[in-house]
Amino acid sequence: MKLKEFLLRLGLAASLAVSGASHAYLYVHGYQHIPTIGTAFLIQASVAFALAVLILAGGPWWLEWAAAATAGGSLVAFVLSRTVGLFGFTERGWDPSPHAAITVIAEVLCVLLWAGALFGSRRAQVSKIIVPEPLGVYER
């Protein structure tokens, strides 16, 4: 159980760190100059790094929800930038390569780990529910 939780935290932290590193790299190498998008990249990278560290340090459950929201939000922004545009910014396909693909893989992994953990813990809770026998049932 302990090992499972540790691996989950490690997976979430690693995927967030990869996503954050990718955004930070792109920010430093040019995206800082794109209005609004540059700031969004900086915020994404800093929040992702912060969450990665705290999840690995054993933080509370809501950090995992924040991790999923950060990764999910980035994925939504990625889709918008390839379709209708985001703050007047669009990109095509998997540009910039390879960062776009690496980031998407990391963020999908993060969301899947969170969903898996959530589903697993709900199932565990259900199996733990003990239905008490009515008083006196064994005396009959």
Place this chain on the structure above:
Amino acid sequence: MTQDPHTMNRRQLIRHTAWFGAAVGLAVAGGEVISHVAGSASAEHAQSRPTLRFAQVSDSHIGFTGGANPDVTKTFDHAIDQINNLGYTPDFVIHTGDLTHLSSPDQFDQVKQMLSGLRTPHVFTVPGEHDSVDDAGQKYRSAFGAGTRGDGWYSFDIAGVHVIALVNTLNLKKLGHLGIDQLEFVKKDVAGLSSDTPIIVFSHIPLFAMYPDWGWGTDDATQALSQLSRFSSVTCLNGHVHQLFSKTEGNVTFYSGTTTAYPLPHPGDGPAPKPVTLPAGKLGDALGIREVSYTKGQTALALKEQRLL
């Protein structure tokens, strides 16, 4: 009295608050570190100032009369004042077309006189379709065509950057369109340049398909851009759409600039791109100028959008 299992006791609240504080603190610290790294990466290349600084202004539509902007001369004057008060002298100012609204000689005279008030060594222009409504751009070229080639296109080098100004507004049936002569010009123009030369391309109509149904694209732009695919940094700046928009495709970044006259709807928002009348006091938010700087060694240009004050 029993306690609700979902409520939080004081100790738990303090613990969660501490974790939240740590998250905010770490995020701020991380942001500072990344900004610092980005700042020092820029500073490594910048000695005292950027290699090249210029301003872009667009779609002044001098001569327009309508509710969307009752005084386009006044707003264009504000734009010129704003450029003159940037705190430095831009290396040049580019007007990316639709200088006039109806290409009349007095409108060209007026806009030329206004542009002469810019405090900069050079003012460059490209024509918009409003500058060539009845004569395929002849009056435009009489006023602004000195030193250009073909139907008004040209290129020049400044501070190690190669700048190409294209005309894609002369064929009113195929907005925008460059044509064979101009494509040949681009091919020959860049043939002798090394691939690490930064390229800036000006045009009125976007060189990417922003919304072709409204004439917001250039049908043969891909042929021109294919000549630029070997360059590491290509930046295309345009007007025409009266709103900010940016897009990257491989090595090329496109930036649509806003106007000093009146806003147009977002792509596809309504049946046609007609002037939008904003509520009182909101017009200045939609109008603006753009500062652009290039620092040697960097692949991306730095853009700063300023709304009209």
